[in-house]
Structures are given as structure tokens and as C-alpha cells.
Amino acid sequence: xxxxxxxxxxxxxxxxxxxxxxxxxxxxxxxxxxxxxxxxxxxxxxxxxxxxxxxxxxxxxxxxxxxxxxxxxxxxxxxxxxxxxxxxxxxxxxxxxxxxxxxxxxxxxxxxxxxxxxxxxxxxxxxxxxxxxxxxxxxxxxxxxxxxxxxxxxxxxxxxxxxxxxxxxxxxxxxxxxxxxxxxxxxxxxxxxxxxxxxxxxxxxxxxxxxxxxxxxxxxxxxxxxxxxxxxxxxxxxxxxxxxxxxxxxxxxxxxxxxxxxxxxxxxxxx
Numbered sequence: 001x002x003x004x005x006x007x008x009x010x011x012x013x014x015x016x017x018x019x020x021x022x023x024x025x026x027x028x029x030x031x032x033x034x035x036x037x038x039x040x041x042x043x044x045x046x047x048x049x050x051x052x053x054x055x056x057x058x059x060x061x062x063x064x065x066x067x068x069x070x071x072x073x074x075x076x077x078x079x080x081x082x083x084x085x086x087x088x089x090x091x092x093x094x095x096x097x098x099x100x101x102x103x104x105x106x107x108x109x110x111x112x113x114x115x116x117x118x119x120x121x122x123x124x125x126x127x128x129x130x131x132x133x134x135x136x137x138x139x140x141x142x143x144x145x146x147x148x149x150x151x152x153x154x155x156x157x158x159x160x161x162x163x164x165x166x167x168x169x170x171x172x173x174x175x176x177x178x179x180x181x182x183x184x185x186x187x188x189x190x191x192x193x194x195x196x197x198x199x200x201x202x203x204x205x206x207x208x209x210x211x212x213x214x215x216x217x218x219x220x221x222x223x224x225x226x227x228x229x230x231x232x233x234x235x236x237x238x239x240x241x242x243x244x245x246x247x248x249x250x251x252x253x254x255x256x257x258x259x260x261x262x263x264x265x266x267x268x269x270x271x
Contacts, residue, residue, distance in 0.1 A: 002102035005095050006042045006139070007118055009108035013144070014044035017107060020149035033091040041095055045108065049089040050120045052177045053078040065185045065192075072181050077174060079124050089121070096125040096132065105156065107139040115162060116169035138162045179204040 008014040018028045018035045021042075028035035034043035055072050081089050095101060104122065108114035115138075126132055138157040141149060183202030191198040231246040 001038060001100070003036075003039060003041050003098075003100055004103045004105055005098075005101045006040055006105045006107050007092065007121065008042070008044040009114055009117055010046060011044045013107065013109075014042050016144050016146075017149055018042050020146040021153070024150065033088065034095060041098075041101060043092060043095055045092065045117055045121060046085055046088050048113075048117055048120070049082055049085045049092070050079040050124050051082055052173065053080040054181065065189045067186065067189055070182055070186055070189075071178075072185070073178070077177065079120060081124075089124070092121055093125040096122065096134075097127070102134060104134050104136045105139050106136060106162075107141070110140045110142060112165055112169040112172065115165045116173060119166055119169070135159070176204050183207065 006014075006017060008017060014035065021040065022028060025039050026037050028037045028040070028042065034041055036042070055074065096104065106115070106118040108118045122132070122136070136159040138159065138161065139152050140155075140157055141152045180201075180203050184200065187200035187202050188198060191200050233244055233246070234241055235244055
């Protein structure tokens, strides 16, 4: 009898799925890394299990990085297991390749990364010759209650529906790799040009974010304090006395070429 393999993103979600499905499809037997009954096999990843392989010919252990070997743009992106998760990956590959598993359900988290985690696992599990050719459906969960999980199985999405999200996920992953590999090697080569090896990491998100922090720190260090005055007064009303601060209701903070970095963002100008 053929079975459907359900792959969640984490073990706790796999357990939630088993609990939700048991009343409808029968009891599951617990194995080492998965649950199984007559209809389903349920297992999980533990986040990302594979990563894009670094180009060995440019590995730092083989010598100093140089601009001569840049840019690194591979014809395709090979995958390597993440060392700490090799056991889990091996278990999933065996389940995916089982002859009695005829279909797959992606039950990883509802989002771009969940889509990528599942697809990279399936890609890695492809045999050297031929292809798995096992149909894939998507379980899209916004809630982990048993009722929500059962409803999700009633509304499984097709693989074709998820292709745009999968493409976006792959673009993000490959862009991170290209920027990280090439940027890190380029900046390291530049900073090591006078001798030594000064590793300088670059990242698609890391570097712009670090730049924002550096710019802010430079502004803080360049700041020159100056005195300013505020007008405070006490007012009497029927309900009693209250304090107040005067401000110019027509004030607008200068912007663009008219902006003065030393001006205080307050409405107390020239009065």
C-alpha cells in the first residue's frame, strides 16, 4: 500500500500533525525519527539541513584569496549537508526514497524559508540517475490547533501554486551566497594586500546593516552639544494649576538641502 510522506520543519510540529490526524486516520506508530500508520509517514527537519556548497578551489586553506579568482559564479549550486544535522538529513532521504512512499506533503512553516527548507531536502534526495517524480502538495498552516491542522489537510495547495514563493526563496538564498562568497573574498583580498590575512566578512544584509550602525556612530562622535532654551509656564484653570511648554504650531523640521544636522528637532525656533 502506497503512503504519503509528510515533512514538517521541526519535530514538535510533526507531533502536532500526528495528534491532529490520529482521530481521522488511525493511530501512528513511533519509530526513531518518524511516525507511521497505514496512510502516512510523518517526519521533520530541524530547520535547514543543507546549504549551498562553498567552492573548494577558492577555500582559504588553499592559500591567500585574490582578485584573480573573482567573481565566483558557479554554473549550478551544489548542496552540502550541514554537519550537525547530517543524521536527520540521512533519515529523511531514506524516507523520501522509500518505494512505498508515493507522494510528499510539505508541512514546513508557512513562509519563504519553510518552502526552501523542504525543496532543498527533496533536491538533495534526488538519486544520481533518474528522478523521484513523486507529486508534492503544500500544507499551509497559520494555526497549530488540531482543528486548523485538519482543515489545512482538506485545503492542500498544489506544487504549482507554490512555485513563485519557491523561486523567491531560492533567489534570496543564492543572492546571499553570491554576495557573501564574492564580497568576503574581495574585501579580504583588499585588506590583506600589504601582507597577512585579514578576513573581512561581507553579507547581503549584514553589510548594509553594519553600515547604518557605523554611520550612526560617526554622527554621535561628531555631535557638538549646544545650549537651547524652552519656555515653560504654569497656568491656572477652573480645575486647578497645570504646567505647559510653548511651541510654534507652524514649525516644520527642515529637510533636504535646507536641513541643518545641528538643529534640534523641536518646535522652538527663532523665538
